[in-house]
Amino acid sequence: MRALLAVWLLLVALPAWAQGVQVQLEPSKLQVGQTGRMTVYLVGEKTRGAPQVTAPEGVELAFDGSYQRMQSNGFDRLLVYAYRYRVRPLREGTFDLGGWDITFTSGKSATAPVSRLEVVPHDASTAEVEVKAGFNVTEAWEGQVVIYDYELQCRQPTMGVDWRFPDFTGLRPTKTGVPVRREYAVEDGQGGVINVQGGAVPFVVDGVGDLTQPGALVTVRIPVGDPGFLGLRQYRQERAVGDPTPLVARRLPDAPPGFEGLVGDLQVRGKLDKPRAAVGESVNWTVEVVGDAALDGWEPPELPATDGISVYGLDGVVEAWVRDGRYDARGRFPRVLVPSKPGTIELPAVEIIAFSPSQGRYVTHRVSPGTLTVTEGREQAVDVESFAGETPASSGGETIDFRGNYRWGFSRVVRLFGVAPVAGGLFALPAFAVLGLAVIERVKRDLERRRAANDRPPTVAERLADLPEDRLERLAALDAVMRQALAEKVGVPLVDLDRDRALTGLPADLAERLRVTWRALDRARFASGPSDGLEDAVRSRIAELAR
Amino acid sequence: MRIALLVAGLVLAVPSSAGALSDGAAAFEAGELDRAIDLWRPAVEAGNPSGRLLFDLGNAWYRKGDLPRAVACYRAAQRLRPRDGNVHHNLALARSELRGVPEPPGPTPGWTALMTAGELGLLGVIATGAGSAAAVVWRRRRVSGMAALAAALVVGGLAATGVAWSAGSGPGVAVVVDQALVLRDAPRPEAGARDALPPGSEVRVLNRSGDFLLVEDGRARRGWVPRNAVFAPGS
Secondary structure: OHHHHHHHHHOOOOOOOOOEEEEEEEOOEEEOOOEEEEEEEEEOOOOOOOOOOOOOOOEEEEEEEEEEEEEEOOOOEEEEEEEEEEEEEOOOEEEEEOOOEEEOOOOOEEEOOOEEEEEEOOOOOOOOEEEEEEEOOOEEEOOOEEEEEEEEEEOOOOEEEEEEOOOOOOEEEOOOOOOEEEEEEEEOOOOOEEEEEEEEEEEEEOOOEEOOEOOOEEEEEEEEOOOOHHHOOEEEEEEEEOOOEOOEEEOOOOOOOOOOOOEOOEEEEEEEOOOEEEOOOOEEEEEEEEEOOOOOOOOOOOOOOOOOEEEEEOOOEEEEEEEOOEEEEEEEEEEEEEEOOOEEEEEOOEEEEEEEOOOOEEEEEEEOOEEEEEEOOOOOOOOOOOOOOOOOOOOOOOOOOOOOOOOOOOOEOOOHHHOHHHHHHHHHHHHHHHHHHHHHHHHHHHHHHHHHHHHOOOOHHHHHHOOOOOHHHHHHHHHHHHHHHHHHHHOOOHHHOOHHHHHHOOOHHHHHHHHHHHHHHHHHHHOOOOOOOHHHHHHHHHHHHHO | OHHHHHHHHHHHHOOOOHHHHHHHHHHHHOOOHHHHHHHHHHHHHOOOEOHHHHHHHHHHHHHHOOHHHHHHHHHHHHHHOOOOHHHHHHHHHHHHOOOOOOOOOOOOOHHHHOOOHHHHHHHHHHHHHHHHHHHHHHHHHOOOOHHHHHHHHHHHHHHHHHHHHHHHHOOOEEEEOOOOEEEEOOOOOOOOEEEEEOOOOEEEEEEEEOOEEEEEOOOOOEEEEEHHHEEOOOO
8 A cells, every 4th residue: 555655656747737727825824924835827828928816915926937847638738837926924814816817828718716825823833843644534434535635844955755654544545636746835934944745645435433544754854054065964864753643434324226336525417419410420428527526437327228329338537636635536428329210309317326425415416418309311220430449539728749940050159148247347448437537526526625615714603613722812812703703794804804994884782882892802801801701792792793 | 330240250250060950950850860969969069059959959869758868958958049939848848758857946037038148148238338328428418317327227237247147157957867866965976875866857056076066956955966967968
């Protein structure tokens, strides 16, 4: 069992999606502040530029690059355009990403499916290695498909991850539905990265009772310290064990007649490709079964015998995927009906009995081809070719061909990037010269301005702020400052100032106060008069002159 | 005019070696894949192969069923012909047929999908020249806003030439060929094994020591590998 699982896990591939748009969210559960990844796959079609996606309120989406690859859907190879986005939730809640209308270059349009993002509060857990594993349900019915999901979270880049899974006693892998492997990194919002590796494997419940499985064991090598000599790191080995995964399987109730082991919630459709046909003309009737049941090896019941119709069965096609933790299977079972006589033929219904796990009971699905009107036509024996080996119809995807050679052109080229910095430097020389001249001119201007500033006489305020300490020198300076203030007031150069004449041009009261102050100054300077309060008086007069 | 003369000079300096391409193409179309490879491979190994030559050689390896070598040639061609849909197409085709290989290293800067490092360098030189012209005009006529335009063009142009040089001469991508490759702790054959990469894995070359290369795959797993175990045409 484990060997089989190991082989399956090597089959790493994109899910085999049908043509159109798919959205993959990694992971589907994030903590607030963490950053995950969303990839929009355009399968078999493309758009002009990246598809226009919008984020719901509370989530930030940022485009993070694209790539393309091809995949096979069983019939054709389809070109897949993958557009990656960083997803960062800003608050708790449940958000639906998808539902965008996307228009392809072919003119067709499609709506992107919706993926649900669950955002939980930030958890400060700092466990370096963590293993999580479990089934998507804890109780199941015998024959039901369950998904075993396993995940390793590590806060360091890992090397040599080695999983040891339990024996899965009482379970068997489905034959269709390739196990999904996923590998991505989540930014934890604090500058760290959580590397996540894991996957999902579908199993059919094959036993009853307690099918609890032991925890998965993983061995991983984790880097220690910084890269040393030669750019490599030392590694230490870590082992981690997940919790046991509970699962209880219940036996199915007594089955009604016609039950052929189909367990799952299903939708059944039947489609007749045309309602009218000529005698001898083949009409295709396809029964399509969609749901979460294991359809491997199952065939719908034969159409009951009907007079005037021969029925031929073709091989059915069963596909299955594991998506968002669910098992989605689809089976198409074609039948060829060949009428042998004209008239209106009421075709009988086919009954498909399945056990529905969600309802806990058997459900009968009836699907009827309906009525077929048969006209006279190709009157011939019913001689139907074998359809069994016929290639199924193309799914309509872009057919991928190998693109051929170039027949002409140079086989060698000159690498321009090597000379670009030198050429760029040469071409920049005129600009640098202009810049240099501009800088020189600016410096010259600044110097001249500074020199001019140094040459001018100090202002009244500057002189008042820089009075000498010595009494007589201070009184002389106050006299000079008051003279300068008077000269500025009457608008004559200081050297041309005639004090008495200037005072006559001022209001009489101000002129009188100035004269009094000057006399007091002269007495203090030349006749040892008192100087108390003189400086304040001078400052007051200067202030009056400045008004 | 000076730019045109520079480009013309560079083009004329290229040896006229179209013969290898067309001779190989004729052999390829005649179904002589080995002969086509024999004609193309020396031209690639001579250095500075063109994107077309690498693409054609990739096609020959693809037809021979050697997908890892085809992927290596297409990757190298993609670097030189980023707007060539045929290269992207055949690379995707070859990758789709490889099983179990990790995602390729990446992502690469967005501009590399639009132009080569050489084209970006040329654009940078042109912008720098335009910036210089704008600076001279501003010097003579003092046109409003011209100084800012000149500064932006010169700074942007020089930055572009630097980015182009860094991207063009930066580490290339090699592909594991022939057999699974063991990543080792040190550049010695007896050094401890770290992990294994299947043929077709694309790895970024980070360093070189003797006959060994330090490589990193798309999952940031690093290790030393023998130089002859990976294929990186034209590097």
